[in-house]
Amino acid sequence: MQPTSINDQRTGAGLGGVEPRVEQASSGQVSERKSDRTMLQIWMNGEFVPEDQATVSVFDHGLLYGDGCFEGIRVYNGRIFKLDSHLKRLFRSAEKLRITIPYTLEEMAHALREGVRVNNVVNGYIRPVVTRGYGNLGLNPFQCERPCVIVITATIQLYPPALYETGMKVVVANRPRVDKKALDPAVKSLNYLNNIMAKVESIDAGVLEAIMLNNEGYVAECTGDNIFGIKDGKVFTPPVDAGILEGITRNFVIELCRDLDIPCEEKLFTIDELVQADEIFLTGTAAEIMSVTHVDEQQIGSGTPGEVTNRLLAEFRRRTGTDAPED
Numbered sequence: 001m002q003p004t005s006i007n008d009q010r011t012g013a014g015l016g017g018v019e020p021r022v023e024q025a026s027s028g029q030v031s032e033r034k035s036d037r038t039m040l041q042i043w044m045n046g047e048f049v050p051e052d053q054a055t056v057s058v059f060d061h062g063l064l065y066g067d068g069c070f071e072g073i074r075v076y077n078g079r080i081f082k083l084d085s086h087l088k089r090l091f092r093s094a095e096k097l098r099i100t101i102p103y104t105l106e107e108m109a110h111a112l113r114e115g116v117r118v119n120n121v122v123n124g125y126i127r128p129v130v131t132r133g134y135g136n137l138g139l140n141p142f143q144c145e146r147p148c149v150i151v152i153t154a155t156i157q158l159y160p161p162a163l164y165e166t167g168m169k170v171v172v173a174n175r176p177r178v179d180k181k182a183l184d185p186a187v188k189s190l191n192y193l194n195n196i197m198a199k200v201e202s203i204d205a206g207v208l209e210a211i212m213l214n215n216e217g218y219v220a221e222c223t224g225d226n227i228f229g230i231k232d233g234k235v236f237t238p239p240v241d242a243g244i245l246e247g248i249t250r251n252f253v254i255e256l257c258r259d260l261d262i263p264c265e266e267k268l269f270t271i272d273e274l275v276q277a278d279e280i281f282l283t284g285t286a287a288e289i290m291s292v293t294h295v296d297e298q299q300i301g302s303g304t305p306g307e308v309t310n311r312l313l314a315e316f317r318r319r320t321g322t323d324a325p326e327d
Contacts, residue, residue: 041118043111043151046103048118054150061144062131066191068147069093072285073126075116075153076324080126081285082248083109083326087128089248093187094130099147101130108149115153125156125286131190158224158286159208164313167293167305170222170282172271173198173210177220180243188245199223209282211271211295214243218268225284226250227292229269229277230308239266249283252325256315262308271295279306281313289313 042054061067071090074081087105094101101108112126128151135144159168177185178194195212202210202223211227214220219238221227226247228237235257240246257264274280278301280292289312291305305313319325 040152040154041115043115043153045149046111048114056131056148056150057134059134059136060131060148061133061135061141062129062148062190064135064137065132065139066189066193067097067141068099068129068131068190069097069188070127070129070190071188072156073112073128074285074288074320074324075121075124075126076320077322078116078122079324080112080116080326081320081324082252083112085248085251085327087112089188089246090128090130093189094147096184096187097132097189098141099130099132101149102147103149108151111151112153115151119153121153121155123155125154127152127154129190156286158284159290163208163290165305167291167303168209169207169294170209170211170292171202171205171207171296173201173212173223175201175212177212177214177243179215180241185243185245186240195223209292211274213271217270218242219271219274220244222282225282225287225290227274228253228281228283229274230279230281230306231277233263233308235262235264235308236267236269237264238268242268247283247285249285249288253283253289253312253316256312256319260311260315262312275300277301279309281305281309289316 040051041048042051044054056063069090071086073083073086087108091101091105103111108128112128115126131148132141133144133147135141175194175198198210198212202208209222209225211222212220219227220242221238221244226237226244226249228235237250238244254264275295275298280295280300282290282292289309291309293300293303293305
């Protein structure tokens with residue numbers, strides 16, 4: 001089968017896939033079996049190729065050193081949630097890494113829309129990836145010839161659906177968040193080892209997420225989510241300068257609070273202050289809004305998803321359910 005070029009969009013060329021069948025693994029992550037689904041079409045450097053042909057060189061610095069950046073984006077009812085915001089962050093990340101993406105933002109947006117169309121995704125997940133590209137075994141990034149740009153369009157289920165009704169337990173990681181002076185948290189880089197090793201701590205503890213503190217001891221974020229607390233009806237969340245990734249869903253939830261007249265502030269706070277909250281919830285592209293009912297062994301509030309969290313989740317689902325914003 002011939003790859004489908006982005007220029008073939010009007011011909012209908014290429015394989016139309018279906019949403020992959022997913023199975024819930026014991027860790028809470030998604031398990032996929034290729035034999036159970038139609039093969040996905042992956043956009044790579046301007047053309048679509050079947051997933052088993054979507055490969056990068058062993059000399060790509062994205063593979064060798066985690067040198068690159070990415071985004072995770074939801075598709076709701078065929079609309080790409082916060083498409084513009086995600087792509088602008090992708091380009092900002094690349095610029096901070098001194099990688100020049102060889103496509104315009106508009107061309108990337110078109111590639112993402114084509115990925116949704118070609119793979120017949122109605123509700124799913126898009127992962128645009130930019131690697132430094134083919135180089136040598138040395139560290140010098142400027143010896144890499146050209147960035148490799150990839151768009152994966154599939155599905156994702158980060159947490160079991162039942163947890164959105166019951167809430168979930170998290171732990172506090174022993175491993176701190178990388179200091180913002182060492183690595184700019186605004187860069188959503190391919191090097192996720194700091195997050196992954198904290199994630200391992202949560203899995204070892206038998207839960208699905210861990211809270212990470214910064215080097216000053218303040219709450220920063222979780223391994224894959226931003227975090228919010230609620231006390232006496234007021235929402236609070238760490239500021240960007242706590243060393244967090246400024247999440248797109250985080251910012252959307254802050255907008256929801258404003259629209260619903262729920263007080264919300266960004267402030268520094270310790271884990272001791274957080275566990276005194278009446279409610280805690282996490283936000284992220286994959287997580288959406290997830291209630292936290294226990295931190296380590298301490299119960300939060302009533303031990304069930306709280307009123308404010310449920311209100312925000314209901315409004316989030318209402319706004320994304322039929323006409324998800326793409327700004």
